[in-house]
Amino acid sequence: EPEVTQTPSHQVTQMGQEVILRCVPISNHLYFYWYRQILGQKVEFLVSFYNNEISEKSEIFDDQFSVERPDGSNFTLKIRSTKLEDSAMYFCASRVGGDTEAFFGQGTRLTVV
Amino acid sequence: RKEVEQDPGPFNVPEGATVAFNCTYSNSASQSFFWYRQDCRKEPKLLMSVYSSGNEDGRFTAQLNRASQYISLLIRDSKLSDSATYLCVVNNGGYQLIWGAGTKLIIKP
Numbered sequence: 001e002p003e004v005t006q007t008p009s010h011q012v013t014q015m016g017q018e019v020i021l022r023c024v025p026i027s028n029h030l031y032f033y034w035y036r037q038i039l040g041q042k043v044e045f046l047v048s049f050y051n052n053e054i055s056e057k058s059e060i061f062d063d064q065f066s067v068e069r070p071d072g073s074n075f076t077l078k079i080r081s082t083k084l085e086d087s088a089m090y091f092c093a094s095r096v097g098g099d100t101e102a103f104f105g106q107g108t109r110l111t112v113v
Numbered sequence: 114r115k116e117v118e119q120d121p122g123p124f125n126v127p128e129g130a131t132v133a134f135n136c137t138y139s140n141s142a143s144q145s146f147f148w149y150r151q152d153c154r155k156e157p158k159l160l161m162s163v164y165s166s167g168n169e170d171g172r173f174t175a176q177l178n179r180a181s182q183y184i185s186l187l188i189r190d191s192k193l194s195d196s197a198t199y200l201c202v203v204n205n206g207g208y209q210l211i212w213g214a215g216t217k218l219i220i221k222p
Contacts, residue, residue, distance in 0.1 A: 031208060033210070035212075042212065042213075042214040042215060043151075043157065043200065043212050043215075045209060045210075045212065048208040048209055050208055055207075055208040056207070056208050056209045089154070091156055091157070099144055099145035099204060100145075101147050101159045101162055101202075102159075102202075102210055103159070104156040104157050104158070105156060106155070106156050107155075107156050
């Protein structure tokens, strides 16, 4: 069964460092998402990406964040200068489109120290 | 009013009981609806899509009430393994999926 894959599963980084979280969405999907979830809190939308551009983004997704789909398969989230409060689980998701459901990767746990 | 609202719970339910959750949504133009299940420290996983006519999958039944703008999830004969957070998701026809905060369910032996 096709699945969304994310790497790494856990990343520890120092405050102020740049991190890149990687995702490989399901191959025939057209809509891609990043979400984050701080431990014990709700899933928060960061950004959606369609047709090689950002379609929507939340207030959380400020200038420190960027996304790319460099090669037609990978979908990356970059955080330029990490803060302690960026520590969370980051989930990538993809869906075909229209009324279809989203499929999630297993997440990257980011710990900023 | 939040776009998608759920009772956060927790719902503490004895094994074998029936439990129901509701989720209300604010946008009457919402087009598709889903229930996801999330186990602690895991990714959300699709439990079921919610169709206008209602749908059932084993012990799980989902209903949509467009007039009152809510969806429901009924779990019959609950098992210990049903303990999780249940997330309501609504698609308004745009790019974004709108997530509820989740309802925590604890099944007790």
